[in-house]
Amino acid sequence: xxxxxxxxxxxxxxxxxxxxxxxxxxxxxxxxxxxxxxxxxxxxxxxxxxxxxxxxxxxxxxxxxxxxxxxxxxxxxxxxxxxxxxxxxxxxxxxxxxxxxxxxxxxxxxxxxxxxxxxxxxxxxxxxxxxxxxxxxxxxxxxxxxxxxxxxxxxxxxxxxxxxxxxxxxxxxxxxxxxxxxxxxxxxxxxxxxxxxxxxxxxxxxxxxxxxxxxxxxxxxxxxxxxxxxxxxxxxxxxxxxxxxxxxxxxxxxxxxxxxxxxxxxxxxxxxxxxxxxxxxxxxxxxxxxxxxxxx
Numbered sequence: 001x002x003x004x005x006x007x008x009x010x011x012x013x014x015x016x017x018x019x020x021x022x023x024x025x026x027x028x029x030x031x032x033x034x035x036x037x038x039x040x041x042x043x044x045x046x047x048x049x050x051x052x053x054x055x056x057x058x059x060x061x062x063x064x065x066x067x068x069x070x071x072x073x074x075x076x077x078x079x080x081x082x083x084x085x086x087x088x089x090x091x092x093x094x095x096x097x098x099x100x101x102x103x104x105x106x107x108x109x110x111x112x113x114x115x116x117x118x119x120x121x122x123x124x125x126x127x128x129x130x131x132x133x134x135x136x137x138x139x140x141x142x143x144x145x146x147x148x149x150x151x152x153x154x155x156x157x158x159x160x161x162x163x164x165x166x167x168x169x170x171x172x173x174x175x176x177x178x179x180x181x182x183x184x185x186x187x188x189x190x191x192x193x194x195x196x197x198x199x200x201x202x203x204x205x206x207x208x209x210x211x212x213x214x215x216x217x218x219x220x221x222x223x224x225x226x227x228x229x230x231x232x233x234x235x236x237x238x239x240x241x242x243x244x245x246x247x248x249x250x251x252x253x254x255x256x257x258x259x260x261x262x263x264x265x266x267x268x269x270x271x272x273x274x275x276x277x278x279x280x281x282x283x284x285x286x287x288x289x290x291x292x293x294x295x296x
Contacts, residue, residue: 011285018279019127019268022152025159027279028272031120033155036112040105042184044070047101051094073102081201104187106195114158115193116168116178120272122265125159127283129207130266133258135286136209136227137251148286157203163265164229165239167192198231206230212245225251 017027025031048066055064072088079086087093094102111117114124128150135148161167169181169191181188206229213224226244229236235246240260241253249257268274268281 016276016279018274018281019283020280020285021283022128022150022156022285024124024127024268024283025114025120025155027274028120028124028268029275030271030273031118031124033113035118036109039112039117039182039184040109041066043101043108044105046185047098047105051098070102070105073099077201100187103194103196107191107193108182108184110158110195110199111178111182111193114155114162116162116170117182118162121159121162122261123268123271125156125161125163126261126265127268127281128156128160129163130258130262131283131286132207133227133254136207137255139209154199154203157205158198160205161198161231163261165261166229166231166236167194167198168239169193171239197234200232204230204232206233210245210248212248221250223251227251227254 011022013021013023013026015026017024019027021027044066048069051069052064052066055062055069073094076086076088079088114121132148139146165171168178169188170176170178171192173181181191182193208228208230210226210228211224212226213221226248227250228244228246228248229238235248237247238249238254238257241249241257243250243253265271266281269279
């Protein structure tokens with residue numbers, strides 16, 4: 001195969017694929033795409049009330065609702081991506097504090113939908129974490145491939161972060177009641193779970209494997225291998241492993257972290273209430289021998 005050709009492999013996605021999918025939430029019987037709407041609607045009704053009053057004064061014949069206000073906020077982003085700018089982004093329409101309120105409403109929704117407020121998030125995200133780590137762990141220095149790329153929908157990346165323990169509001173509180181950290185009557189300005197950091201218009205999560213034998217004073221370590229996680233190109237400190245350069249994670253620490261998170265989230269079938277046959281708790285598409293179509 002020459003450099004102008006690639007091998008295209010099609011991965012089928014189905015509602016009975018178990019964890020062996022890049023859309024495992026579709027195979028999770030207990031997961032609901034509408035989860036979080038009930039909790040976020042409480043805050044949305046509160047912060048949109050004065051906005052609705054203002055809009056009704058401007059256009060009294062239109063039947064304004066809270067959904068219309070949220071849609072206008074969202075349209076700013078879509079419009080900007082498509083056209084480069086949008087009148088819906090104007091601060092003459094929504095004030096800066098109202099943008100922060102919109103953001104928090106989104107945070108509540110994603111918290112309960114695919115974040116720490118969902119009892120299924122960790123189990124949905126862990127198979128990708130485990131498969132990616134195993135792929136990197138098995139790689140040696142003379143491997144011809146050093147970059148692995150997957151594409152999925154916006155529901156999966158936040159669950160991966162939950163499986164890794166990143167952006168957890170209650171991580172250092174000594175308590176495990178994460179829902180208390182996302183009140184529906186006011187903004188928690190000290191939260192770690194901020195959807196604009198986690199889910200901008202396009203999100204990427206990367207796990208890097210690094211050799212640090214010649215830098216940062218780690219020349220004499222027994223194993224010079226370290227890992228770090230990046231979210232939208234921003235390095236993140238793992239909650240229980242930060243013993244490497246720039247708070248990266250050592251090979252031994254990463255191995256222990258994956259095992260620990262596996263004990264917490266490794267049983268996809270039980271957590272998701274799988275009731276179909278031939279299910280699996282493992283994402284194996286990266287290691288299966290698949291014959292693809294050569295395209296150029």
